[in-house]
Amino acid sequence: MRNHRTIAYLYTLPWVITFGLFWTFPLIYSFLMGFTNSRLLAKEFSWIGWANYSALLQDSAFLSALKNTFVFALGTIPVTTVLALLLALLVNREFKGRGLFRSGFFVPSITSLVVVALIFANLYSRGGYVAMIGQMLGFETPQNGFLYDSGTALYSIMAMDVWMSVGYYMLIFLAGLKAIPDELYEAAEINGASPTRQFFSITLPLLKPVALFILVVNSIKSFQVFVEIFVMTKGKFDTMTSVYFIYEKGLTTQFEFGYASAAAYILFVIIGIFSLAQFLLFRQRKDYSW
Amino acid sequence: MVKRVTPGVQLARYAVLCLVLGTMLFPFGWMVRVSLMEPGSLSEIGLFSGSFTLANFTELFQQTNMGRYFLNSILVGVAVTLGNLLFCFMVAYTLARYQTLPNKFLFFTVIVILMIPAHITIIPLYLLAVKAKMYDSYWALILPWLVNPIGIFLVKQYIESIPQSMEEAARIDGAGELRILFGVVMPLCKPALAVLAIQVFFTNWNSFLFPYILTQSESVRTLPVGLAMFQGHQAIDWQHLMAGSTVAVLPVLILFVFLQRRIVSGITAGAIKQ
Numbered sequence: 001m002r003n004h005r006t007i008a009y010l011y012t013l014p015w016v017i018t019f020g021l022f023w024t025f026p027l028i029y030s031f032l033m034g035f036t037n038s039r040l041l042a043k044e045f046s047w048i049g050w051a052n053y054s055a056l057l058q059d060s061a062f063l064s065a066l067k068n069t070f071v072f073a074l075g076t077i078p079v080t081t082v083l084a085l086l087l088a089l090l091v092n093r094e095f096k097g098r099g100l101f102r103s104g105f106f107v108p109s110i111t112s113l114v115v116v117a118l119i120f121a122n123l124y125s126r127g128g129y130v131a132m133i134g135q136m137l138g139f140e141t142p143q144n145g146f147l148y149d150s151g152t153a154l155y156s157i158m159a160m161d162v163w164m165s166v167g168y169y170m171l172i173f174l175a176g177l178k179a180i181p182d183e184l185y186e187a188a189e190i191n192g193a194s195p196t197r198q199f200f201s202i203t204l205p206l207l208k209p210v211a212l213f214i215l216v217v218n219s220i221k222s223f224q225v226f227v228e229i230f231v232m233t234k235g236k237f238d239t240m241t242s243v244y245f246i247y248e249k250g251l252t253t254q255f256e257f258g259y260a261s262a263a264a265y266i267l268f269v270i271i272g273i274f275s276l277a278q279f280l281l282f283r284q285r286k287d288y289s290w
Numbered sequence: 291m292v293k294r295v296t297p298g299v300q301l302a303r304y305a306v307l308c309l310v311l312g313t314m315l316f317p318f319g320w321m322v323r324v325s326l327m328e329p330g331s332l333s334e335i336g337l338f339s340g341s342f343t344l345a346n347f348t349e350l351f352q353q354t355n356m357g358r359y360f361l362n363s364i365l366v367g368v369a370v371t372l373g374n375l376l377f378c379f380m381v382a383y384t385l386a387r388y389q390t391l392p393n394k395f396l397f398f399t400v401i402v403i404l405m406i407p408a409h410i411t412i413i414p415l416y417l418l419a420v421k422a423k424m425y426d427s428y429w430a431l432i433l434p435w436l437v438n439p440i441g442i443f444l445v446k447q448y449i450e451s452i453p454q455s456m457e458e459a460a461r462i463d464g465a466g467e468l469r470i471l472f473g474v475v476m477p478l479c480k481p482a483l484a485v486l487a488i489q490v491f492f493t494n495w496n497s498f499l500f501p502y503i504l505t506q507s508e509s510v511r512t513l514p515v516g517l518a519m520f521q522g523h524q525a526i527d528w529q530h531l532m533a534g535s536t537v538a539v540l541p542v543l544i545l546f547v548f549l550q551r552r553i554v555s556g557i558t559a560g561a562i563k564q
Contacts, residue, residue, distance in 0.1 A: 007467045008384040012396055014377035014437045022434040023403050026414035033413070090307060095300075103550055104311045107318070110542055110553070112496035114514040115535040118521060119317045122324065122528055129320065167314065171554060224409050227498045231518050243409045250413045251503055257413055268410050275405065 034262035040255030052262035062263060064238070065245040069267075072158055072241065073222035080162050081214055084169035085207075091170075092177050102174075109168035117231035120160045121147060124232075130156075153237040157228050165221075169214050176210030177203070216275050223271050242267045318539070325533035346533040354526075355508045356534060359516035363538075366431045366501075366512060367494045373436035374490045375483055381437060382445035383475060387454070397446070404439040412503060419504050430504040431512070435494070441486050448482035449475065485552050488545075492553075495542060513538045 034052055038045035056062045091101050108116065123129045126145035134141040142149035146156040180203065188198045226243040233239040235248060242263070250260025328341040350356045385397050415434065419425040424433065452475075460474050476483070498514040505511060511519070517534050520526045546553060 004461070004467050005388055005390070008388050009392070011380040011384045011471070012393070015381040015396065015400070015442060018434070018437050019399050019403065021418075022415065023406070023411070026411040026418065027406070029414040029417075030410060087310065090303060095303075097304075101307050101311055103546070105314055106554070107543070107546065108314055110492060110496075110546055111318075111539055112498075112514050112517075112542070114496075114498050114518050115321075115538050116317070118517065118531055118535050119321045121521070122532065123317065123320065163313070163317075220407055224407055226409075227518075230498075230502075231521060243412075246409060246412060247503070251416060257417065261413055264410050264413065268407060271407050 030261040030264060033258050034265050036258040038256075038258040040257070045258065048258075052259050053266070055259070056263055056266060061240065062242075062245055065240045065242050066270075068154060068238065068240055069223055069225070069242045071154060072161075072225055073219055075155070076158050076161050076165075076222055077215065077218050080166050080169060080218060081211065083162065083166045084214070085173050085211075087166065087170040088173035088177060092174060102171075105167035105170055107167065108164045111164075113164070113227045114231055116160065116164055117228050120156075121232050124156050147232050148237060150238040153233055153239045157225075157232060157239060160228065161222075161225075165218070169218070172210060172214055173207065176207050180206045212278065215278050219274050219278070220271055223267060223274070321532045321535050321539070324528055325536045327529050329527060329529055346529045347537070350530050350533050350537070354520070354530075355511070355516065356537065358509060359511050359513045360537065362428075362510060363495060363513040366428065367491050369428075369432045370435050370494045371487050371491045373432070374438060374441050375487055377437035378441035378445050378486060379476060379479065379483065380471070382442050382449055383471060385442065386446045386449035387457075400439045400442050404443065408499075412499070415500070416503050424504075426505050426507055426510060428510060431501055431510065434500075438490070441490065444486060445479060445482050448479055452478050481552075485555060488549055488553055492542065492545075 035047055035049060036045045037048050037051075087105060091098050091105075124131075124146040126143070126148075128145060130146060131141040142152050146152045184202050184206075185198060188202060193201065224243050225241045226247065229235055229239055229241055229244045230247075235241075235244045240248075246260045246264050246267070249256050249263065325346055326342045326344070328343050328345070381396075385393050385400075416425075419430045424430040456474050456478070457470050460470050465473070496514060497512075498518065501512045502515045502518070505515065508516075513534075517531070517538060520531055520534060
């Protein structure tokens with residue numbers, strides 16, 4: 001019996017190696033690097049304590065990247081979550097063509113983000129489709145296209161993000177809806193509860209764990225926006241986000257590894273706090289019920 | 291529970307759903323439409339009117355490295371998928387069947403890594419790749435991604451739901467451990483492994499950030515990286531850009547049509563178990 005247990009330990013080697021080499025090492029390495037002035041062409045580097053961190057907190061580019069990241073998260077997450085729930089409720093019950101709608105809504109989220117960003121860059125461009133529709137409806141559209149205007153660029157990218165991810169969260173809500181036992185609704189019906197009442201007293205409270213999952217996943221994702229920015233604006237027109245800032249500082253022109261690592265850790269801590277806060281918040285709510 | 295819905299409500303629901311469906315699918319239709327337009331004719335906007343040509347596609351493959359990007363994407367995708375099938379399964383088997391203290395700790399590391407945002411590794415991974423002489427090679431695109439925490443989590447969960455009796459019977463019959471692992475348990479895990487394979491391949495096919503920062507030569511670029519690089523080029527117009535996008539999306543769409551159920555169950559399995 002001992003024997004096959006020993007062999008089984010060997011099976012875990014791929015994870016032990018990956019965990020050590022590609023996760024633990026980078027995590028520690030970039031943490032330490034955040035306290036140095038390491039950069040690509042300088043042969044030597046020295047420990048500079050918290051200097052990177054204090055410089056970051058005064059770096060207006062970093063602060064505006066953080067601001068944009070928060071705008072992105074706070075702007076997209078509520079919209080995506082509510083729309084996803086509405087769509088899930090619309091396609092939850094059996095009806096003709098349900099499968100078609102479900103898959104159709106979901107298609108954008110399995111597409112490459114680079115491709116989606118390219119398509120929308122075209123749609124948002126000067127004289128592009130969105131501008132055309134906007135003009136037809138009598139709106140004033142930005143002269144050089146939506147992505148070349150500080151007033152609209154970030155919001156346009158956010159709208160694309162909602163379009164892309166809503167189907168994915170709809171599927172997760174659907175799975176959550178399926179897990180609610182039918183008996184609950186039957187009992188409610190017998191007791192004369194209206195459909196609205198049923199929704200607020202049964203559906204919503206029981207979807208809480210799923211909603212928490214969606215909030216956490218979506219905020220972690222929103223704090224890491226990069227590809228859209230890279231493809232569509234390169235951080236110009238007030239669309240710099242935190243991860244794009246890390247990339248630009250660390251891996252372009254100056255290759256300031258130390259500075260960028262410190263920025264990455266600040267973002268890491270913010271994401272951690274957010275996930276924890278959402279988790280605790282929802283835990284507490286259990287006592288009140290919605 | 292069957293609710294009776296009045297025709298008016300039914301009609302309104304279909305109207306809303308069709309509107310949403312149109313919004314979801316229109317950008318793809320537009321992508322295909324632009325990819326079929328003749329050069330310089332972008333202003334004559336119309337989904338069904340104007341010129342149609344396949345020249346953009348042939349030019350794209352003849353005059354750029356599109357073909358190479360495509361092959362690279364397939365090569366890296368297949369290698370990473372096979373790696374995950376093998377390694378996630380092996381690790382998950384041990385974690386599911388031998389819940390000893392070291393293994394419990396290992397499972398804890400899986401959960402922790404699952405929650406750590408990948409952006410934190412951008413710079414160290416770049417430096418590691420450079421130092422290890424992996425930078426700008428297939429190794430950099432494959433090695434770090436051969437086993438992933440979500441995969442281990444999914445397969446472990448699945449193995450725990452299969453009874454242990456088959457393995458014990460095989461062991462009593464004198465079958466070797468590898469035989470038990472790959473001949474007895476692996477075939478039983480087919481549904482979970484299929485879901486895993488699809489998930490890994492799709493993620494890899496669409497992945498941009500790490501393939502981009504870990505390579506620089508045309509010869510190892512994957513499709514998303516190649517496409518994103520096209521975009522800055524003056525010489526490449528929307529027609530060709532959209533033709534390239536169509537080439538990148540089509541395999542995913544075709545796979546999706548055939549594998550829909552597995553894709554959906556993979557996504558929801560990961561979410562609901564939390």
